[in-house]
Amino acid sequence: xxxxxxxxxxxxxxxxxxxxxxxxxxxxxxxxxxxxxxxxxxxxxxxxxxxxxxxxxxxxxxxxxxxxxxxxxxxxxxxxxxxxxxxxxxxxxxxxxxxxxxxxxxxxxxxxxxxxxxxxxxxxxxxxxxxxxxxxxxxxxxxxxxxxxxxxxxxxxxxxxxxxxxxxxxxxxxxxxxxxxxxxxxxxxxxxxxxxxxxxxxxxxxxxxxxxxxxxxxxxxxxxxxxxxxxxxxxxxxxxxxxxxxxxxxxxxxxxxxxxxxxxxxxxxxxxxxxxxxxxxxxxxxxxxxxxxxxxxxxxxxxxxxxxxxxxxxxxxxxxxxxxxxxxxxxxxxxxxxxxxxxxxxxxxxxxxxxxxxxxxxxxxxxxxxxxxxxxxxxxxxxxxxxxxxxxxxxxxxxxxxxxxxxxxxxxxxxxxxxxxxxxxxxxxxxxxxxxxxxxxxxxxxxxxxxxxxxxxxxxxxxxxxxxxxxxxxxxxxxxxxxxxxxxxxxxxxxxxxxxxxxxxxxxxxxxxxxxxxxxxxxxxxxxxxxxxxxxxxxxxxxxxxxxxxxxxxxxxxxxxxxxxxxxx
Amino acid sequence: xxxxxxxxxxxxxxxxxxxxxxxxxxxxxxxxxxxxxxxxxxxxxxxxxxxxxxxxxxxxxxxxxxxxxxxxxxxxxxxxxxxxxxxxxxxxxxxxxxxxxxxxxxxxxxxxxxxxxxxxxxxxxxxxxxxxxxxxxxxxxxxxxxxxxxxxxxxxxxxxxxxxxxxxxxxxxxxxxxxxxxxxxxxxxxxxxxxxxxxxxxxxxxxxxxxxxxxxxxxxxxxxxxxxxxxxxxxxxxxxxxxxxxxxxxxxxxxxxxxxx
Numbered sequence: 102x103x104x105x106x107x108x109x110x111x112x113x114x115x116x117x118x119x120x121x122x123x124x125x126x127x128x129x130x131x132x133x134x135x136x137x138x139x140x141x142x143x144x145x146x147x148x149x150x151x152x153x154x155x156x157x158x159x160x161x162x163x164x165x166x167x168x169x170x171x172x173x174x175x176x177x178x179x180x181x182x183x184x185x186x187x188x189x190x191x192x193x194x195x196x197x198x199x200x201x202x203x204x205x206x207x208x209x210x211x212x213x214x215x216x217x218x219x220x221x222x223x224x225x226x227x228x229x230x231x232x233x234x235x236x237x238x239x240x241x242x243x244x245x246x247x248x249x250x251x252x253x254x255x256x257x258x259x260x261x262x263x264x265x266x267x268x269x270x271x272x273x274x275x276x277x278x279x280x281x282x283x284x285x286x287x288x289x290x291x292x293x294x295x296x297x298x299x300x301x302x303x304x305x306x307x308x309x310x311x312x313x314x315x316x317x318x319x320x321x322x323x324x325x326x327x328x329x330x331x332x333x334x335x336x337x338x339x340x341x342x343x344x345x346x347x348x349x350x351x352x353x354x355x356x357x358x359x360x361x362x363x364x365x366x367x368x369x370x371x372x373x374x375x376x377x378x379x380x381x382x383x384x385x386x387x388x389x390x391x392x393x394x395x396x397x398x399x400x401x402x403x404x405x406x407x408x409x410x411x412x413x414x415x416x417x418x419x420x421x422x423x424x425x426x427x428x429x430x431x432x433x434x435x436x437x438x439x440x441x442x443x444x445x446x447x448x449x450x451x452x453x454x455x456x457x458x459x460x461x462x463x464x465x466x467x468x469x470x471x472x473x474x475x476x477x478x479x480x481x482x483x484x485x486x487x488x489x490x491x492x493x494x495x496x497x498x499x500x501x502x503x504x505x506x507x508x509x510x511x512x513x514x515x516x517x518x519x520x521x522x523x524x525x526x527x528x529x530x531x532x533x534x535x536x537x538x539x540x541x542x543x544x545x546x547x548x549x550x551x552x553x554x555x556x557x558x559x560x561x562x563x564x565x566x567x568x569x570x571x572x573x574x575x576x577x578x579x580x581x582x583x584x585x586x587x588x589x590x591x592x593x594x595x596x597x598x599x600x601x602x603x604x605x606x607x608x609x610x611x612x613x614x615x616x617x618x619x620x621x622x623x624x625x626x627x628x629x630x631x632x633x634x635x636x637x638x639x640x641x642x643x644x645x646x647x648x649x650x651x652x653x654x655x656x657x658x659x660x661x662x663x664x665x666x667x668x669x670x
Numbered sequence: 671x672x673x674x675x676x677x678x679x680x681x682x683x684x685x686x687x688x689x690x691x692x693x694x695x696x697x698x699x700x701x702x703x704x705x706x707x708x709x710x711x712x713x714x715x716x717x718x719x720x721x722x723x724x725x726x727x728x729x730x731x732x733x734x735x736x737x738x739x740x741x742x743x744x745x746x747x748x749x750x751x752x753x754x755x756x757x758x759x760x761x762x763x764x765x766x767x768x769x770x771x772x773x774x775x776x777x778x779x780x781x782x783x784x785x786x787x788x789x790x791x792x793x794x795x796x797x798x799x800x801x802x803x804x805x806x807x808x809x810x811x812x813x814x815x816x817x818x819x820x821x822x823x824x825x826x827x828x829x830x831x832x833x834x835x836x837x838x839x840x841x842x843x844x845x846x847x848x849x850x851x852x853x854x855x856x857x858x859x860x861x862x863x864x865x866x867x868x869x870x871x872x873x874x875x876x877x878x879x880x881x882x883x884x885x886x887x888x889x890x891x892x893x894x895x896x897x898x899x900x901x902x903x904x905x906x907x908x909x910x911x912x913x914x915x916x917x918x919x920x921x922x923x924x925x926x927x928x929x930x931x
Binding site for chain 2 (some may be wrong): 212220
């Protein structure tokens, strides 16, 4: 590396460091603590998951030499397949996760297209581009997970040497970071139309979701009735009971030998068998594919910047216009604001994506057979579907001023009453979520079970309780953690991790709270309909009591919100 | 072929975006040391041309020579000798002015001492040194423009591209910028400027080209162009604004708003 390149690298990392430090130092105490708590909680969760996974990995040997308890090679093969699928799922989620984070906060990220005017080689630029991914928030969940996995594996099995394990893990991480960058650039380049790009992203997401449900699919499809009387279904029995395994065998075998997850599992097998050659083969394959990603990446980045896809999106017929043209019988101001919000959602890629993601997920889950088990009660099934609604569109609730951007100025200039603004945001999201819930109910009836009145009542109450809880949380998070957000863009956007993580954590608690009438009714013999209605009433009261506080907060924070959402850097 | 050395030369430069042809067969010759105004109505292809000239956008066909080198064959060498102030400034808002210049200097491979010395001088000249501890996010629009120009000058370029440098700049800052640019011209730096403020173009530029719908309509020394138009107008005088409107075929809109009469 020549002196200028070294100097450029140093300057680029210094720039990144300064931007990060400024971002941190300019946040208030509340933000910093929230960030630390949410990141800490997620890291602990990831480590715990990793440790459990690692312990399981060590308990289930991947090599015949260490599997005296396992009868035949088919069982071992099956274990290898399972681990490959698991790592493939994990790796795929890792690779596509940057495409999913959409909240814009470029204080944390560095738009490298700004650097192309300087005399810097594309190889340097790409190396920097890839290295930056190491520190980006979407990767930060995976590191504790991988650390936990290592700790769990080493803890449970003294056979694996720490050094070679770390090398293998390091290569696996490097490969995913490199290919993740490549995937982002490729999606941007191939699909000049945002609609196509988002469609592809959705397809990839759905593909990964399907992939991760394979183990669950197997357990659901297994003929458990025939296993009654046995203490535990053996792997061998599972193989015989579910012959699709045998049909899938060539594909899975190809995955073991031809995918990063497969090479990683091969490397692990090598470690378990203390077979240096096997471990080295796994490592070399991972390394080669990382280098390949870098080489392709440089060419792709050059093409992306120098021959950007035409940013022309043909005007599309607005089917939703008819929907939003319906005259709501509310005061004029409120109606105008609510319609503006709904138009924004339905005419944006991410709005549409989040609206239809839950129904799509439900259909896919039904296709793979999940949720059809009689173990799942009608109530819990419907509640689960309702939770999905909010999980898939959480980003809209936790930052509802984000899409306004410069439009927020208009609210201030027009002297809009704070309450009207908050009510309009809440009402628009209520209508948005209600539309999703209506579709969910239809799908529930079509794909799962008939909907009796009691279940419907519980479903409506659960939906309202969750909605009111999410709105209350959303009001607070949107006012405290505003950030500019473009609902039509997913590329080169950095996650503002704190509100997302806080939102997910609160969402989990809300889901538990909403399910509380179910177990209260079981333990205390109280009527479920009354408990559900009571909880809904309490949530409504909480939302209503919180509203004046949020109104005051909006009044005091309005300039900070304007600054945050309209910031262009 | 002109005998004067050329700083910029394009040959049959084209850029297509799908079916849309943004720039069509552009042949430009910018003499060394000239103050070259590049004009055109909105959407004429000015920004696309500047991007192709500065190595930020690959032409669909044609060639670009800057300071005698083909920018697409030796991009890094050429970029080291040019400075660019784009229309969208793309400054890093969470840096101070000094830190930004330090970063840009390092990108051009300047030594730390040289960066330090030139930054101080540039910030002083642009009247930004008083606010050196302030973040760029807190700068006014004019201050940002001046900082972007300072960044484009830190490595002592021989050719400067300025895309709308006077847009949103107040009279005081505008004068500083004008004087600085005239000083650069005196030192044989070539300046390629686009602006919608035709008065400024008329005062500063000695050469001009007008592009419309991706095609070069006219190019040459400014005075020659004005003289030619003066002969064509009945009043016997022509300003650049009149010439520009005549060339691009603009029309006056005399309609009024119904509630404002």
